[in-house]
Amino acid sequence: MTPTTTDAFTISRRELLRAGTATASMPAMAGMPALAAAAPAATAPTASPLTLQVNGRSHQLVLDNRTTLLDALREHLHLTGTKKGCDHGQCGACTVIVDGRRINACLTLAVMHEGAQVSTIEGLGAPGRLHPMQAAFVKHDGYQCGYCTPGQICSAVGMLDEIAQGVPSHVSDDLTASPQPSAAEFQERMSGNLCRCGAYSNIVEAISEVAGVKA
Ligand code: FES
Numbered sequence: 001m002t003p004t005t006t007d008a009f010t011i012s013r014r015e016l017l018r019a020g021t022a023t024a025s026m027p028a029m030a031g032m033p034a035l036a037a038a039a040p041a042a043t044a045p046t047a048s049p050l051t052l053q054v055n056g057r058s059h060q061l062v063l064d065n066r067t068t069l070l071d072a073l074r075e076h077l078h079l080t081g082t083k084k085g086c087d088h089g090q091c092g093a094c095t096v097i098v099d100g101r102r103i104n105a106c107l108t109l110a111v112m113h114e115g116a117q118v119s120t121i122e123g124l125g126a127p128g129r130l131h132p133m134q135a136a137f138v139k140h141d142g143y144q145c146g147y148c149t150p151g152q153i154c155s156a157v158g159m160l161d162e163i164a165q166g167v168p169s170h171v172s173d174d175l176t177a178s179p180q181p182s183a184a185e186f187q188e189r190m191s192g193n194l195c196r197c198g199a200y201s202n203i204v205e206a207i208s209e210v211a212g213v214k215a
């Protein structure tokens with residue numbers, strides 16, 4: 001190895017590279033203890049006892065505080081009618097009705113709904129005693145694979161209540177007047193419920209029948 005000569009000392013090329021590598025890593029190594037000291041100590045997840053009212057029944061649970069309402073329904077209460085699509089608030093498959101309002105169960109924590117009245121597709125109706133919206137979806141073929149259907153039906157039921165209560169939408173002509181049920185209102189208000197099978201026109205027909213308007 002050819003030595004590299006300087007005024008102060010003589011060093012081989014290999015020694016120079018070793019020294020450079022060691023020097024480059026020094027700041028990172030020096031910072032490590034500080035970073036470790038700054039990191040918060042890991043704490044065990046906290047669980048809370050809570051009572052959920054679902055479809056008229058009371059359920060005592062002890063859940064990790066991070067459990068979503070969707071996972072509480074599906075994994076703990078085994079109410080698997082409510083579907084998990086995206087788990088990110090983008091598809092509406094997990095729509096349930098809480099205290100009369102439709103919400104995405106994947107975007108809310110179960111512990112936030114202690115004492116609230118939760119309705120899922122199982123609570124709306126069952127074979128032999130279908131909710132009018134369920135019957136209309138069957139009549140108008142408002143589904144193909146059916147995965148989005150529980151969310152579509154819960155959303156449709158909540159949506160008609162919103163119109164009845166006078167809640168305006170982006171397509172309401174007059175924001176000060178009571179909105180009227182129409183296909184345009186249904187399409188706008190149901191836009192958070194996606195259907196990958198594309199059953200949209202039949203879904204609007206089903207909702208229109210329940211609302212008593214022309215599709
Ligand atoms: S699963 Fe909740 S919005 Fe998609």
Ligand code: FES
Nearest residue numbers: 144146195196197
């Ligand atoms: S019926 Fe298949 S996703 Fe809507």
